[in-house]
Amino acid sequence: MNIAVEHIATDQPPDEAKARDLDYGWQSGNQVELLENGEAYFPRVFDAMRAAQREILLETFILFEDKVGHELQGILIEAAQRGVKVVVSLDGFGCGELSAVFLAALADAGVMVQMFDPASKTLGIRTNWFRRLHRKIVVVDAEVAFIGGINFSADHLGDFGPEAKQDYSVQVTGPAVADLHHFALAQSGRQVRTRRGWRRRQQRPSPWATDSGEGLVRLIYRDNLQHRDDIEEAYIYALSQAKKRAVIANAYFFPGYRLLREIRNAARRGVQVQLIMQGQPDVLLAKLAARMLYDYLLKDGVVIHEYCQRPLHGKVALVDDDWSTVGSSNLDPLSLALNLEANVLIRDRAFNQQLYDSLETLSKNHCQVIPAKHKPRLWLWRLTVGFLVFHVMRHFPALTGWLPAHKPRLKPFESQAHD
Template sequence: MNVAVEHISTDQPPDQAKARDLDYGWQSGNQVQLLENGEAYFPEVFTALREARREILLETFILFEDKVGHELHGILIEAARRGVNVVVSLDGFGCGELSPSFLGELAAAGVAVQMFDPAPKTLGIRTNWFRRLHRKIVVVDAEVAFIGGINFSADHLGDYGPEAKQDYAVKVIGPAVADLHHFALAQSGRQVRTRRGWRRRQQRPQIWSTDKGDGQVRLIYRDNAQHRDDIEEAYIHALSKAQTRAVIANAYFFPGYRLLREIRNAARRGVHVQLIMQGQPDVLLAKLAARMLYDYLLKDGVVIHEYCQRPLHGKVALVDDEWSTVGSSNLDPLSLSLNLEANVLIRDRAFNQQLYERLEALAKNHCQTMPKKRKPRLWLWRLTVGFLVFHVMRHFPALTGWLPAHKPRLKPFEAQRHDV
């Protein structure tokens, strides 16, 4: 999807301009609520959807026809029938197994259903693996917004069993919702009137105030046009300023060298850096790839935990006692180089502390900590496999460039009814 994006003109060198740009776009006066797992997320979202009066904008990577998907399905149909403008954007890979009847009932009720890069199976296999719509955003009446890593599927609930995912999202109420609304509306292909309020702010952010108890929020996103590395740059910028602590909990961890180096450098200068990784991965290659980086980080003091209770699906981080981020972006080649992603950056001490306490409890109670000096068995085999995995994953985005070029687009369900 091509989205017109406004840029700040500057005569500064590129590196300085990029660092300067990271200080714009913040909105003050927001209430930000941390939602952990489906048990907290789904009730909040479903309540907001049931109370919608004018508009629902929903984007998700995965929607399954399970108890969560069917509940969402019914809520959206009921909202559309009472006159709410409902726009649902689904990914053609993550939602590729939805039945025509499931989608047809939404469309028949008046829900505008769109599929991002749908493709028929080839020999029974889906081939549209790359450049996915990986965002998870819900905006209701331009008044409340949800963003994070949680899909609409029952595997985000604890009663799903050992494969239930550990994940996070946030509910936002306040001025930042206007940015999320404008963004979601533009990404859905709807005509958007340019508003001065959505332009990147031309002033420094206001100082965070404990008296007001409000949070600053900034929307950042990754696309395949002008914003290819905004999320990665936000991580690098925050870590470069870290003074006391940094915690990153990320399901798929294989960042580029610049981000990897910034994590290591923070630990070298005395910042307490903790990484929480998958210990029970849903993709074994992801765990193997991440472990190739352990020695590089451990030797400089980074503390690495592997979450072993169930699959980790979170994409959250915090730095010091104020800065946090929650969103859809992993720290791997798919998210950082190919997929469409969205995070929010948050400056809020209370939120930061709450997220820290949740992650600290996770690390202490449900993780195993990697020893600083590991003596792996079969070291020659591991070295060989590690070398191959490292370079395949590291150059994965470039390798995908050899594939036939395509420009994924959102397509109305009606035009794709027989392909879904």
């Protein structure tokens, strides 16, 4: 059996790439619902796909051939067979272990499968480590959208065991779905038609909406063109406006100095700043890197919790009573300087309270508080190593910037099966 999966390559002409480089403004009148973990997320997404009549657009970093992946595969095949246009965009690193049989079943049913930056192994090791397609977006019939940090894998379900991930996504309905739909179409390389109600924004919208109305949603994303810093800037601006509280729950926390300074400055002026980090990490380096920043933040009143029940995979934050963000972007060099990411900003009091209640339950019942006078064992050695690692990580994006940036281009799709 041979299968040629449509590839997103790295040599897109600059003018074509810029044509997809869009700013999306704030949209009012949306309904946003928090979906916590796979138990809430998968049934909602799968039900929407089963009810699809025209189109399913899916982007994900990870798709595994487990019970979740096989259920998704069956739903997509059934949708394609009844005439729904199905486009699936997968990351070549996160989905690099998918079998040709699994992909061929999708392709043969009419699903348009795309792989971002696929690379064969060299001496048994994958080499496509950097600049990943890390977004997790689903749009169904341009009427309902899902965005967040949850991949299509069984390790987002509690019955997976101690390594099951704690994570968040949102379901969006309303005018903002048009922007998510337009973005997903453009990034997948499909022809995009300008629709009534959508327009290209000539000036970049503020990360903080002018009015604090209900149901305000804005899509923001990170690419390697004109939107390299949009997600980081949104965090920085929101923290600079904070007056009451700020809660950040992030799996991989090692931001640059500007964001660290804004977190510290918010705490200094009396904002209740709380960080929720990994206590049981799926990547040990993530925990070590985050702990190197603790002293800098603790001394100015930032409260740090480590979630210890299972690996934290969330990428969410809230400021005051009505600003929130949910998406795929961690606060580390990979997400902030290399990967392709997408978040939504939300101005809505009910959603903000829902997210706050969820994170408050997490911090009170399943976290340990890092004491303000935190001084770990072998602290001098850790300080020395921390200094070196901090500066290596600080310059890491610039060093990897020498690598070719991904400028997506689609190659012709082919799928052939031989007996």
